Amino acid sequence: MRRSLFTKLSILFGRRPSVSWLVLCIVGVFGVIALLESSYSSTFDSVASSTNPDVYISYRKLTKLVRNDYLDLNSLSVGANWIKDIGFCGKERENYVPCYNVSANTVTGLKDGEEFDRHCELSRGQPHCLVRPPKDYKIPLTWPAGRDIIWSGNVRLTKDQFLSSGSMTKRLMLLEENQIAFHSDDGMMVDSVKDHSHLIAEMIGLGSDAEFLQAGVRTVLDIGCGFGSFGGHLLSLKLMALCVAEYESSGSQVQFALERGLPAVIGDFISKQLPFPSLSYDMVHCAQCGIIWDNKDGLFLIEIDRVLKPGGYFILTSPTTRQQQDSSASAKKGSMSTPLEEFTKKLCWSLLGQQEETFIWQKTVNSQCYSSQLSIPICKGEDMQLYYQPLAHCISGTSSNRWVPIHDRSGPLNSTNIEIHGVDPDDFSEDSGFWKSALRNYWSLLSPLIFSDHPKRPGEEDPLPPYNMVRNVMDMNAHYGGLNAAMLEASKSVWVMNVVPLGARNTLPLILDRGLAGILHNWCEPFPTYPRTYDMLHANGLLSHISSQDCSMLELLLEMDRILRPEGWIILSDTLGPIEKARMLATQIRWEARVIDLQNGSDQRLLVCQKPFTRK
Ligand SMILES: *[C@@H]1O[C@H](CO)[C@@H](O)[C@H](O)[C@H]1NC(C)=O
Numbered sequence: 001m002r003r004s005l006f007t008k009l010s011i012l013f014g015r016r017p018s019v020s021w022l023v024l025c026i027v028g029v030f031g032v033i034a035l036l037e038s039s040y041s042s043t044f045d046s047v048a049s050s051t052n053p054d055v056y057i058s059y060r061k062l063t064k065l066v067r068n069d070y071l072d073l074n075s076l077s078v079g080a081n082w083i084k085d086i087g088f089c090g091k092e093r094e095n096y097v098p099c100y101n102v103s104a105n106t107v108t109g110l111k112d113g114e115e116f117d118r119h120c121e122l123s124r125g126q127p128h129c130l131v132r133p134p135k136d137y138k139i140p141l142t143w144p145a146g147r148d149i150i151w152s153g154n155v156r157l158t159k160d161q162f163l164s165s166g167s168m169t170k171r172l173m174l175l176e177e178n179q180i181a182f183h184s185d186d187g188m189m190v191d192s193v194k195d196h197s198h199l200i201a202e203m204i205g206l207g208s209d210a211e212f213l214q215a216g217v218r219t220v221l222d223i224g225c226g227f228g229s230f231g232g233h234l235l236s237l238k239l240m241a242l243c244v245a246e247y248e249s250s251g252s253q254v255q256f257a258l259e260r261g262l263p264a265v266i267g268d269f270i271s272k273q274l275p276f277p278s279l280s281y282d283m284v285h286c287a288q289c290g291i292i293w294d295n296k297d298g299l300f301l302i303e304i305d306r307v308l309k310p311g312g313y314f315i316l317t318s319p320t321t322r323q324q325q326d327s328s329a330s331a332k333k334g335s336m337s338t339p340l341e342e343f344t345k346k347l348c349w350s351l352l353g354q355q356e357e358t359f360i361w362q363k364t365v366n367s368q369c370y371s372s373q374l375s376i377p378i379c380k381g382e383d384m385q386l387y388y389q390p391l392a393h394c395i396s397g398t399s400s401n402r403w404v405p406i407h408d409r410s411g412p413l414n415s416t417n418i419e420i421h422g423v424d425p426d427d428f429s430e431d432s433g434f435w436k437s438a439l440r441n442y443w444s445l446l447s448p449l450i451f452s453d454h455p456k457r458p459g460e461e462d463p464l465p466p467y468n469m470v471r472n473v474m475d476m477n478a479h480y481g482g483l484n485a486a487m488l489e490a491s492k493s494v495w496v497m498n499v500v501p502l503g504a505r506n507t508l509p510l511i512l513d514r515g516l517a518g519i520l521h522n523w524c525e526p527f528p529t530y531p532r533t534y535d536m537l538h539a540n541g542l543l544s545h546i547s548s549q550d551c552s553m554l555e556l557l558l559e560m561d562r563i564l565r566p567e568g569w570i571i572l573s574d575t576l577g578p579i580e581k582a583r584m585l586a587t588q589i590r591w592e593a594r595v596i597d598l599q600n601g602s603d604q605r606l607l608v609c610q611k612p613f614t615r616k
């Protein structure tokens with residue numbers, strides 16, 4: 001072949017100089033391209049090997065594969081940038097949570113606790129980099145073993161913090177060599193949580209805590225949850241308990257709970273409302289959660305009232321409240337009440353009981369009760385999508401059609417009682433069916449095999465997926481929570497954080513009323529969680545959604561990389577355009593990525609990615 005070309009060239013060269021010059025030029029251009037290509041790939045390889053010496057799962061081979069994909073793409077797109085991998089962040093970013101930089105907040109003059117609050121505007125414009133795990137990070141144990149034993153190298157905790165932690169929910173921790181154990185079979189240790197749960201059940205008039213569900217208690221907001229043990233116990237009773245605690249730079253309750261596979265999110269209500277609609281939870285629990293409830297003219301209690309459903313319970317365990325109550329009782333024989341008593345009366349809460357340090361109040365089921373109290377006004381206008389609005393000194397939810405006492409609820413939401421949410425029953429059934437079959441496909445894709453040269457098709461089953469642990473799942477655009485419901489139905493041992501993006505249809509009340517965990521979030525901002533806290537991220541239509549908003553897909557994917565643990569999975573489902581762009585960016589973020597054509601004649605595609613385990 002080559003020989004005959006040269007022969008032809010010499011013939012041409014001899015006869016017609018003008019043509020032969022042209023051919024020589026062409027040959028020269030090819031030569032230069034070949035040279036560039038080889039130097040490009042060798043630079044690429046040497047850069048790759050110097051910056052990530054130890055990456056699992058033959059990353060090199062995969063980059064080559066993906067690079068080819070990229071070159072295809074590059075030839076299609078006009079003026080695309082030369083591919084450049086995103087660099088790694090330094091060690092100081094190992095536990096980086098954007099929006100919570102206390103020193104930066106203090107510098108800008110925030111005080112009275114607001115410096116600990118979420119301030120995303122101050123963390124914009126940071127250079128792009130990939131957050132790396134700590135040196136001795138290990139993949140967590142699978143559920144349920146991982147609930148009771150975590151690797152101490154995976155969380156940030158100082159020895160001092162361990163020794164000084166003494167509250168009921170925190171003392172259930174023993175440090176072994178490189179593990180932290182939360183003994184749940186060991187009688188002595190777990191008793192305090194079980195006793196606490198039993199005590200609550202008795203105080204609200206139940207025979208045991210196994211009856212919570214029958215009494216209408218399905219969802220619990222656990223404020224300042226220690227290390228999640230109480231929530232873990234409620235989960236075993238089939239309740240959904242979500243831990244919410246403020247940002248802590250080390251010894252974080254939220255980081256520990258998530259590491260154990262228990263639902264948790266960073267949140268506080270120092271100055272702003274929680275990102276939940278009103279009438280969200282059946283029970284709010286605070287065991288020594290550090291909030292001074294009678295501060296700020298009762299604003300914190302008003303926020304609890306807002307998120308509680310009618311007839312819901314507020315459980316407070318606090319030694320200081322007891323002292324206050326005792327001293328006021330002994331000094332004045334009950335003639336003068338404490339500020340807490342005053343506030344709860346104004347809120348129409350009734351004190352169901354007090355034992356030891358635990359108090360239980362019940363929110364009224366009568367929405368007229370508030371108007372007779374006068375001292376706290378009713379909020380004007382019903383809450384639409386409340387996203388970190390300032391705490392308000394008014395009562396919410398009284399005119400909502402979701403004002404249904406928890407005891408009167410008619411079983412779980414299904415296609416017959418969905419209409420209260422303005423959802424068409426047929427639409428709802430169809431959605432449920434869709435996610436049931438989508439889940440089967442997804443599950444079969446969670447295997448490194450799909451990155452091999454013979455891609456798996458949805459439905460194939462070898463080897464048994466998921467290839468590794470999937471416990472903490474986030475559905476980044478959850479719609480009705482259909483994926484979560486399908487997972488429950490298929491008895492997957494997962495919990496799902498159902499995120500409703502700001503600006504999408506507000507289905508969060510529906511999700512919460514289904515008894516699922518959910519939160520409102522603006523995906524142009526970082527998500528309030530620690531790095532490496534989710535095992536799988538799923539987003540259906542989110543890429544299209546954010547393209548209509550003013551933020552960058554690269555920053556969204558970098559944020560996904562931050563919150564996903566090494567070897568965790570990403571499934572993006574969208575139309576061809578956004579999926580191709582995301583695949584290109586996934587390469588820069590060093591994810592293994594594969595586009596899957598659903599082959600049903602639509603331009604819907606799946607992008608399945610796995611985050612590599614990168615060490616330094
Ligand atoms: C927090 O803010 C300070 C002061 O603005 C800055 O020097 C520091 O780098 C920030 N920390 C992080 C982790 O971004």
Ligand SMILES: *[C@@H]1O[C@H](CO)[C@@H](O)[C@H](O)[C@H]1NC(C)=O
Pocket residue numbers: 410411412413414415416417
């Ligand atoms: C939906 O729930 C209600 C109340 O629990 C029940 O009576 C009804 O049979 C359920 N409908 C379906 C279709 O499951």
Ligand SMILES: *[C@@H]1O[C@H](CO)[C@@H](O)[C@H](O)[C@H]1NC(C)=O
Pocket residue numbers: 598600601602604
């Ligand atoms: C193909 O599948 C996607 C998602 O699985 C779905 O949204 C779409 O409606 C389907 N298209 C057709 C033509 O069936």
